[in-house]
Amino acid sequence: MAGLPTTSSRDHARARVLAQRVRTLREARGWTRAQLAKEAGIHARTLVRVESEGAIQPGFFTIGALAEALDVSLDDLFRQSEPATPGLWSAGYEGRDIDSFVASLLDSQIEVVADVRLTPISRKPGFSKTRLGLALAEVGIEYTHLRGLGNPKDNRAPFWDGRLVAGRARFRSVLRSDEGQSDLDRLAEHARQSRVAVLCFEKDEERCHRQVVLETIHKRTAAPVRPLA
Known part of the structure; x- marks a missing residue:
């Protein structure tokens, strides 16, 4: 139907929400990217891309590892944060x-x-x-x-x-x-x-x-x- 978002646009929006949420949760703990990457068992460069406003759409393993490291549910990991102030x-x-x-x-x-x-x-x-x-x-x-x-x-x-x-x-x-x-x-x-x-x-x-x-x-x-x- 005309006017409905495409799968790719929905995926990109979801990745942007994840990027903002991971960054917010990491900063709330006072962790650097290197610290979170170590806790989650993922490469630091992968985390940089995850936090980069939808630059990538990470796989289930990466998402699960981040949720576990940050001690939140998958639903909470995708909860939309307040938009950043211009x-x-x-x-x-x-x-x-x-x-x-x-x-x-x-x-x-x-x-x-x-x-x-x-x-x-x-x-x-x-x-x-x-x-x-x-x-x-x-x-x-x-x-x-x-x-x-x-x-x-x-x-x-x-x-x-x-x-x-x-x-x-x-x-x-x-x-x-x-x-x-x-x-x-x-x-x-x-x-x-x-x-x-x-x-x-x-x-x-x-x-x-x-x-x-x-x-x-x-x-x-x-x-x-x-x-x-």
Whole structure:
């Protein structure tokens, strides 16, 4: 019948519920993924994928092992949790590797990564656009590159040498362009509906133009802004 969900869509929804529930129960116990994986007798990478918002549909053995380790019934394991609150996270990948970065995104239940680098290329393995997008897709996180929110090359020095007022003023003029306004609209829409990590390189948000992006979107949407742990 038209309008009824397909088997695949129902399975995906069920996997998303399981992902959220396992994460909630694990965190309530104060366990890391490694601890839960050990208790359940499953591979840590399997658990990462289970918790990745429906990235996989685990088999009965895995589900049963998780229920036993968490001391809950199978019915309780599939009880839907309260939806995560939308918002913004400030994400700099300086000093991180791709695995720890993705783990941090999962811990914060990030649903969308908005890349605000002008040119999404990196010497750090895994952080260039294509590889990053693939790594995020593998765990069920959407990736979008917002080029209109990138900082021009000739405006980067002020953020590095302490001329922050001048650098931010120049970047705000970039945001007033048609492309900048269009991408701000896209990011604002994401922030109203999802948990969004705004990505650039610098660990310190104060030395990065994304601080201006986050401030602007917060004013538009009132979405809370948090640092990515």
